[in-house]
Amino acid sequence: MKKRLLALLLIGILVFTVVGCSKSETPADTDEPTEVDDSGEAEDTPAEEPLKIAMVTDEGGVHDQSFNQSAWESLQQAEEDLGVKVDYVESQQDADFAPNFETLLDAGNDLIWGIGFKLSDAVRDAAEANPDQKYAIIDFSYGDETPDNVVGVVFKAxxxxxxxxxxxxxxxxxxxxxxxxxxxxxxxxxxxxxxxxxxxxxxxxxxxxxxxxxxxxxxxxxxxxxxxxxxxxxxxxxxxxxxxxxxxxxxxxxxxxxxxxxxxxxxxxxxxxxxxxxxxxxxKRVDVGIYNIVKDLTEGKFPGGETIVYGLADGGAVDIAPTSDKHVxxxxxxxxxxxxxxxxxxxxxxxxxxxxxxxxxxxxx
CATH class of the missing domain: 3.40.50.2300 (Response regulator)
Known part of the structure; x- marks a missing residue:
């Protein structure tokens, strides 16, 4: 009787050892552990969020047939080419500038543009209040006083x-x-x-x-x-x-x-x-200036504290219209x-x- 009990005990110990070893093994073809949610089901690693780029217009708005419209079309092209997410807020008067920048900051944009020299004070104030936020402005240079989180883009018009x-x-x-x-x-x-x-x-x-x-x-x-x-x-x-x-x-x-x-x-x-x-x-190719800065940002580059200047020597950023040969x-x-x-x-x-x-x-x- 004692021998039978001893044999059953040894069999139980052996089974427990085999099961315990099988649970502790990691599959040989798995390089990294798989994330598991609370339900026990595996999750995929979330995809990287696209950069968010937005702009504040002056009172001309995005249908001004001029530089605000060119700026917005440039962001739309960047969205198509570079996979960024774009948006804009229109200003009806100067008093709208500051709250519009605040709105785009709250929306979590990675880069916020001010379109036109009239927005220079609002851009500077926003940049100084939010040193970790990137800003850019068209048609204005702060010179040696350009904040590190701001880039200016100007043209030799x-x-x-x-x-x-x-x-x-x-x-x-x-x-x-x-x-x-x-x-x-x-x-x-x-x-x-x-x-x-x-x-x-x-x-x-x-x-x-x-x-x-x-x-x-x-x-x-x-x-x-x-x-x-x-x-x-x-x-x-x-x-x-x-x-x-x-x-x-x-x-x-x-x-x-x-x-x-x-x-x-x-x-x-x-x-x-x-x-x-x-x-x-x-x-005056505002679209060129904006697109180039956005492209740099997608590549991890941002020329903060600088002013980018475009002239005739800079590959068509300023020129006469290509349709000039219709009448000239x-x-x-x-x-x-x-x-x-x-x-x-x-x-x-x-x-x-x-x-x-x-x-x-x-x-x-």
Missing amino acids: EQPSFLVGYIAGKMTETNTIGFIGGIAGDVIWGFDYGFQAGVQYAAKELGKEIKVLNQYAESFSDVAKGKAIATQMYQQGADIVFHAAGDVGTGVIEAAKEQDKWAIGVDRDQNYLAPDNVLTSAM PKEILDEVEELKQMIIDGEIDVPFNEETYIEYIKALE
Whole structure:
């Protein structure tokens, strides 16, 4: 009897040892442990979340046919190409800037853009209050005081403006040309004085005087005001009017259509707005600047504390519109190509404000 009990006891110990060993073994083909949820079922490792990029517009909004629209289209292209998630908030007035940045911060965006120099104070204040958040701004540089979490993107707008001014000077039949600006300041002065410089360069070549009418709308969104100013200029004898005024320029182009005159677009190729009346456009490729920064961010790079500057030498970020050959004679376009190279080589130093314009005119005489 004792022998039988001893045998059963030994069998029980042996079974327990085998079962215990089998439970402790890790499968040989498993490199890492599998995560298990509370129900005991295996979970897949969650996919990495896409970067979130958003922008705050000025009062022009994303349908301004100008730089806000170009900015938004650039983010949409980045979403398609780079897999980022994009959004925007429109501002109706300056007082909207700060709360709009707060809204996009609360939404968890990785990079928040301010579109236009009018947002410079709001971007700086937001960046200083949130040093771990990345910001970027179009058309403004903080210079040596740029916060480490901010990048500025600016354009030498005077350069393409010089080129379209030259075209206008060569093609005017009345020797009167107009310029309509949005809100006066460094950015729009670049368009203004660069354009006037190009006109006067052409006038000197032709040996004649060309008058440039000049007025600011003090708005980037008042379409009706743009149309009224342009109509008045056409009635004063201008046959070509260049605008650098955001959605105000939509009114300028409408006036050109009604008066059967020429308009010159800005920021993007605006010929599609009036194919028979938009002579050319001074392109400032906001979309290029934004796309490049977003692409860098997806690659783990962010040039915080810096200002990125784009000019004619930087691969098409500024230029005249590709549709210019619809209305501008080939011989003038050939001359424009020569002028481009002269600007790139430093043979022509294009003015960007009143002081540099005065110096330019003295040198031109």
